[in-house]
Amino acid sequence: MNTCSHLCSSLLNKCKTLKTMKQVHAFVHKTGLDTDPLVFGKLLLHCAVTISSDALDYARRLFLHFPYPDTFMYNTLIRGLADSDNPHNALLLFHDMRRKYVRPIDSFSFAFTLKAAANCGSLREGMQLHCQGLLHGLHTHVFVGTTLVSMYGECGCIGLARKVFDEMPEPNVVAWNAVLTACFKCGDVEGAEEVFGSMPWKDLTSWNIVVAGYVKADELELAKEAFWRMPVKDDVSWSTMIVGFAQSGCFDEAFGFFGELQRKGVRPNEASLSGVLSACAQAGAVEFGRILHGLVEKAGFLSMISVNNALLDMYSKSGNVEMARLVFERMPERKSVVSWTSMIAALAMHGYGKEAIQFFCRMEASGVRPDGIAFISVLYACSHAGLVNEGCEYFSKMRDLYGIEPAIDHYGCMVDLYGRAGKLQKAYDFVCQLPISPNAIVWRTLLGACSIHGNVELAEQVKEMLSKLDPDNAGDHVLLSNVYAAAGKWKDVAAVRRSMADQKIKKTPGWSVIEVGKVMYRFVAGDKSNKITEEAYEKLREIMLKLRVGGGYLPEVGSVLHDIEVEDKEDSVFMHGEKLAVAFGLARLPEGRMIRIVKNLRVCRDCHTVMKLISKVYRSEIVVRDRSRFHSFKDGCCSCNDYW
Structure with missing residues (x-):
């Protein structure tokens, strides 16, 4: 390798952003090394895999400009695309590679493409790749076999995952971990326990898979037992417990694990901080949240978007919208759509509908494209502030300007918008004209509006629909009872209560x-x-x-x-x-x-x-x-x- 090639390799190793990558690319082009397969391959690898995901499109453009890409170049781009938001593109590139008879198609080609099939949830593509692997004699290769196990696990086929694993001649710990993960993915907790007990050796990843698997299966006691049995714990182990218990509503336990993490002297990571802040948000523990905010500042996590989003969520759900706004304004310049949506939702929850709309306009002006969730937040803001006309405008804008097809949640927001404003007949007509079947939540939203405005006749019609969709929901019976009680129809109230007793439906107890x-x-x-x-x-x-x-x-x-x-x-x-x-x-x-x-x-x-x-x-x-x-x-x- 000549001096220029060495210099290029050295410069590439220091690249951290797309901007610096483009500068190196310009140098490579100027020196004529962009035709050297070795240098070009390294350039492609850094764009597609090493630096941030926003460089992947640049990597695709690079790839198209190289006259005869080799196997390494194809594999590199397939690898990057497999982990992208649209892994289907990796499958298309693999088919292009085969169509152009690029040789050799090796174990990396199959493993990276199988990962793409797994991330797509495409069982058909995965099985076709499995057949091609058999033809190429790669099915016994530990790397390909392990990826096959993971693919079948992601697609919910635990039987096929176990079969591939059992046929592997010498599975290593990575292969064992793959089949263990597949069992949990497919909800086979007993199978996972059997695999874990049979493992000839276990590493830290094995234990973390078991703990995370129990948490996702809502087997929290088993998760705790496995966690305390772990010979070694890392920050992933702790964050799994904190996030898992917070998401399950066990806030005291989540706080306890975070406190124990600090007592052990383990540095909290991005996930554990976001998890414990989420627990504070849901529990309304603002004082503890403030302490965590100080910890975040001291630990230098304020540059992380996800931690800032968790802080914003904590303050907004704790009722301190001004502090949430301050966190938002102090965030790094490039705010994600999640950040903007969180702020819009915060203002919406506090009834500041017009301010929420202003933030939505700011988001659009900043160049951040709103997604479906952002529109749910702004529609929610309009609904809770009585801004009916504005809500209708945003509903139309979502489809006409941004090409986002309304989901059931968006339709539910519109029913809520009309219902809260007392436009009950319009809300009912809107539901009846939906292009998709309204679910129980949509009808329940309308029933809630009937309860607020005391429309007995419509409430009875809506409850009839709900009885077919979700007959055992206690909240629906209570809402209808509310309507009857407000109208003084005590015999009907008594009938609803008798019906609940006969069906053994219990009202959700209120707590504060x-x-x-x-x-x-x-x-x-x-x-x-x-x-x-x-x-x-x-x-x-x-x-x-x-x-x-x-x-x-x-x-x-x-x-x-x-x-x-x-x-x-x-x-x-x-x-x-x-x-x-x-x-x-x-x-x-x-x-x-x-x-x-x-x-x-x-x-x-x-x-x-x-x-x-x-x-x-x-x-x-x-x-x-x-x-x-x-x-x-x-x-x-x-x-x-x-x-x-």
């Missing part, structure tokens, strides 16, 4: 959570089982007396879905979990501190009224996150403007 002193406290309506709830009740009695005398409070007993005396109804609404949580917050938190509450159901009208009065009488800011949005109460007003 508040964070005080970095500890999460949960309150359930009517629960007086411990000193914490007794303390909350005592403070609540004092609050309600003050609201009646000084705030003019009158209970909205329409929120009670039983035909009972007025006094009993007043007692019933008195005991709601969010009232207990806010009372506990006023009792324990320093005066003037914002009270943040997370609940699993929609806030009722009486609780909404009480929160407004408390914010005025006690001069306290209260943020409640219910099932679908945020309510920020301040000076007797709510951010939703009583439109929710």
Whole structure:
């Protein structure tokens, strides 16, 4: 290799971005080395595999300009395309390679193309490649065999994956790990346990596969048991547990694993930080989230888009939209569509519909192309702010300008948009004219709108449709019961409740959570089982007396879905979990501190009224996150403007 070739190789090894790669390419072209297969092959390898994914298109253009690409060049580009967003292109390139009789087609050609078939989920292509591998005598090659096992596992064919593995003459630990992964991918937990027990040797990857497999199968106790039995743990092991438990709603365990990780002196990685921040977001643990924000800054993770997105999500779901906005504005210049969508969703959840639309326009102006999820967020924003015309415009824009075909979620947003605005007949007509069959969620959205606006006749029609699609859903029965109760049709309420009892359908119990002193406290309506709830009740009695005398409070007993005396109804609404949580917050938190509450159901009208009065009488800011949005109460007003 001459001096120029050595220099090119040295420069390529230092390339980290597409910009520097283009500079090296210009030097290669100027020196005439772009016709040297060895130098050109290295250039292609760096573009297609080594540096960022945005260089893959450049690699394809490079490849097209080389007159007679060899096997290495084909394999390099197939490898890069197999891991891309469109792995089908790798299959097309392999077929082009065979059509042009490029030789030799080796084990790398088959392994990289099999990976593309796996990433496409294309069993047909994978089986054809398997047959071609048999013809070329490559099926016993450990590299090809291992990729075949992975391909069949990805396509859900555990029997074929096991058969290929059993026919391998000398499987190595990578092959064992591939069949172990295939078992978990196909939901064969028992088979995975059998394979793991039979492994002649296990490496760290083997243990991580088992832990991750149990987590994905929702076998959390087995995951914990395997995790603590691991002879060695790395950052992947810890992040698997943190993310897995957070996604399963086991927030305390997720926090516990993160705390243990720190005590062991293990440096958290991108995934573990994002996972624990996600747990904070879902649990409403904003104080712990703030501590993590400081840790993120000290550890130098603020340059990572995914961690910033997790911070943004944590603050927005904890009710601090201003801090979410600050995180967004301080993010690196090149924000992803996820970042923009998260900010739009944050504003939407807090009722800032017009600001959400402004951010959507900023995203378009920045050159980031909105995807289907971004449109769901902006439609949600329009729906919760009553911006019906704007929502219709964005729905049309999604299809006409960006060519995004509406999915069922987009249609559901439009039903919600019309329904919340009281345009129930228009919402019903929209559902009936859908080009695809409406699912239970779409009908349930319309039933919720009927409940809000008290349309008994339409509610009965919608419930009839839901009875066919999802007959055992407790929420549907409760929504219909709400409509009957609001109309004073107590016999119909009783009939719905009897039907639920006969079918053994139980209503989801409501709970409310508040964070005080970095500890999460949960309150359930009517629960007086411990000193914490007794303390909350005592403070609540004092609050309600003050609201009646000084705030003019009158209970909205329409929120009670039983035909009972007025006094009993007043007692019933008195005991709601969010009232207990806010009372506990006023009792324990320093005066003037914002009270943040997370609940699993929609806030009722009486609780909404009480929160407004408390914010005025006690001069306290209260943020409640219910099932679908945020309510920020301040000076007797709510951010939703009583439109929710």
